[in-house]
Amino acid sequence: MAQLCLGCMQENNGEQKCPHCGFDRASEQPAPFLPLGTLLQDENYLVGKKLENNAEGAKYIGYSNTMHSPVIIHEFMPAGICGRAKGQTSVVIRIGHEDEYQKLNESFLSYYRTIARLRELSAIGPIFDIFSENGVSYTVEEYYDSIPFTEYIERRGGNIDWNTARPLFMPLIASLTSLHSAGIGHYAISPENLVVTTSGKLRLVGFGINEIHRTGSGFEPELMDGCAAIEQYHEDGELNESTDVYGFTATLFYALTGRLPENSNERKPDGKLPIPTSVFKRLPPHVVTALAGGLQVQQSKRIDTFDELRTQLSAAPTVKAIRNEANRNAIQSEAASNYASKKKEGISGAVWAILSVLLCMLILLVAGIFWVNSNPDMFRNLLSPAAAEEESEEPEESNTDPNLISIPNLIGKKYDEIVAKQGSNSEYTIIKANEEIFSDKYEEGVIVSQSPEEGLDADKGVTIVVTVSKGLPNRELPVISGQSVETAVKSLGDQGFIASGNYVASDTVEEGKVVGYENYNAGDSAPYGAKIIINISTGPESSN
Numbered sequence: 001m002a003q004l005c006l007g008c009m010q011e012n013n014g015e016q017k018c019p020h021c022g023f024d025r026a027s028e029q030p031a032p033f034l035p036l037g038t039l040l041q042d043e044n045y046l047v048g049k050k051l052e053n054n055a056e057g058a059k060y061i062g063y064s065n066t067m068h069s070p071v072i073i074h075e076f077m078p079a080g081i082c083g084r085a086k087g088q089t090s091v092v093i094r095i096g097h098e099d100e101y102q103k104l105n106e107s108f109l110s111y112y113r114t115i116a117r118l119r120e121l122s123a124i125g126p127i128f129d130i131f132s133e134n135g136v137s138y139t140v141e142e143y144y145d146s147i148p149f150t151e152y153i154e155r156r157g158g159n160i161d162w163n164t165a166r167p168l169f170m171p172l173i174a175s176l177t178s179l180h181s182a183g184i185g186h187y188a189i190s191p192e193n194l195v196v197t198t199s200g201k202l203r204l205v206g207f208g209i210n211e212i213h214r215t216g217s218g219f220e221p222e223l224m225d226g227c228a229a230i231e232q233y234h235e236d237g238e239l240n241e242s243t244d245v246y247g248f249t250a251t252l253f254y255a256l257t258g259r260l261p262e263n264s265n266e267r268k269p270d271g272k273l274p275i276p277t278s279v280f281k282r283l284p285p286h287v288v289t290a291l292a293g294g295l296q297v298q299q300s301k302r303i304d305t306f307d308e309l310r311t312q313l314s315a316a317p318t319v320k321a322i323r324n325e326a327n328r329n330a331i332q333s334e335a336a337s338n339y340a341s342k343k344k345e346g347i348s349g350a351v352w353a354i355l356s357v358l359l360c361m362l363i364l365l366v367a368g369i370f371w372v373n374s375n376p377d378m379f380r381n382l383l384s385p386a387a388a389e390e391e392s393e394e395p396e397e398s399n400t401d402p403n404l405i406s407i408p409n410l411i412g413k414k415y416d417e418i419v420a421k422q423g424s425n426s427e428y429t430i431i432k433a434n435e436e437i438f439s440d441k442y443e444e445g446v447i448v449s450q451s452p453e454e455g456l457d458a459d460k461g462v463t464i465v466v467t468v469s470k471g472l473p474n475r476e477l478p479v480i481s482g483q484s485v486e487t488a489v490k491s492l493g494d495q496g497f498i499a500s501g502n503y504v505a506s507d508t509v510e511e512g513k514v515v516g517y518e519n520y521n522a523g524d525s526a527p528y529g530a531k532i533i534i535n536i537s538t539g540p541e542s543s544n
Helices: 096-115 151-156 162-181 241-257 279-281 287-296 306-316 319-343 349-374 376-383 383-390 415-422 487-494
Strands: 046-051 057-064 069-076 128-131 138-143 144-149 192-196 203-204 402-407 428-431 445-453 457-459 461-469 474-476 498-504 514-517 525-527 531-537
Touching: 046 402, 057 138, 069 096, 096 128, 096 138, 128 498, 144 151, 151 192, 151 241, 162 203, 162 241, 162 461, 192 241, 241 306, 287 306, 306 445, 306 461, 319 487, 415 428, 487 498, 487 531
Parallel strands: 428 461, 498 531
Antiparallel strands: 046 057, 057 069, 069 138, 128 138, 144 192, 192 203, 402 457, 445 461, 474 525, 514 531
């Protein structure tokens, strides 16, 4: 077996200092963290250098001997409750904290098992394995190359414009919608907990049980400056979807402006959200409105769901919205006029007629200004009809806004086929939500729902978020006997299963090949996302 660097899990040919990352193989891991080179779960996972730690535990770079690839090993070892002596693997729970640890451990396992079932969410790294050993629990997660989001923003000059931010952040909204639908909150969304992959996609990291992201839980709370909502600073605060909306919007604010909002605990409840003039001028009005709504200090006034936030970020106001606003103003003005007439019956009818005309003119002026700001291109065409005629070779259709499209019906169509046909010049953008939706009606890969709905008017460039069917909830186990471990793991992964290896002696299957399933037979059905143990041959059993 090749010699691996315990700092980066790349082959280093046994050199003292790794030529790839410079890690010294003579290094030692300080207590209470796992010793370098520790093997977990029947020697399937090799533990390397600690990457980070917090109140919940630690993350190490690791190596899977089953998948033959680097992984991230996450160890649950709550600070102040657990301890480990230097060079040891077993964890000791402090006397008097046994019940507390048991409760937190169950919370940890439940939290990450739910996330593991959402493994296809595009903005979240998949979890391959969850197990208990050494008196604590572990998850094994995908390892991938990426750069911190803060570094990405710095490379882009300190901030990005909305056209760059939109394709980055909208898929993250879809994933967060799915997480909260499954009862999972992140509660630490911030620039520090986002990374940008080599393919240019955002991924959310820094997950942790709710107890470490709120005050009064027994832990020293880890609250993200500028991104933590005010309810996280109070023991009786309720953490819900709007809490993550605040963190997400603060992170988007950072991306667009280059700085974070003031801490929510220090902002006045009715305080304005200061946006630099230079940034304000280049942001679409509906984006500014969404930022203000998502960063409301008071939870009751804040945008409370990611669906609503997505709607506000997806499309600017339409002509219909302007017309509705004008009608609403007219109704309110009429009510005010009727009330005033009762209070001032002595004023002549002529004076009231003049005031009514002036009031109507004012309403029309406000509606006109609102319409012009939302449709600058149409306003220019109205000022210069000759230029508009030169730009259009086709006859102008009456009562048609060229900046609007009607949302098409995508339900029942193959997602991959639509995306392949769409091209780069489409009037709308399709984003795959990847929610865990099982369907008896639609086969895998077919769109089962969409937002916005079919037939609604929206501005060109609108983002349509679609949910794709995962097919039936139970899947058939493929034939894997005699295959390489990599092929078998891929086959199971394609069916939505989580593969785990178990080494056994075999007189019929050569060493390193798959013997079969531990608890199933090929052709059996198992629930999507189930952990499937495969037996891997170590060759014939040696006789002494």
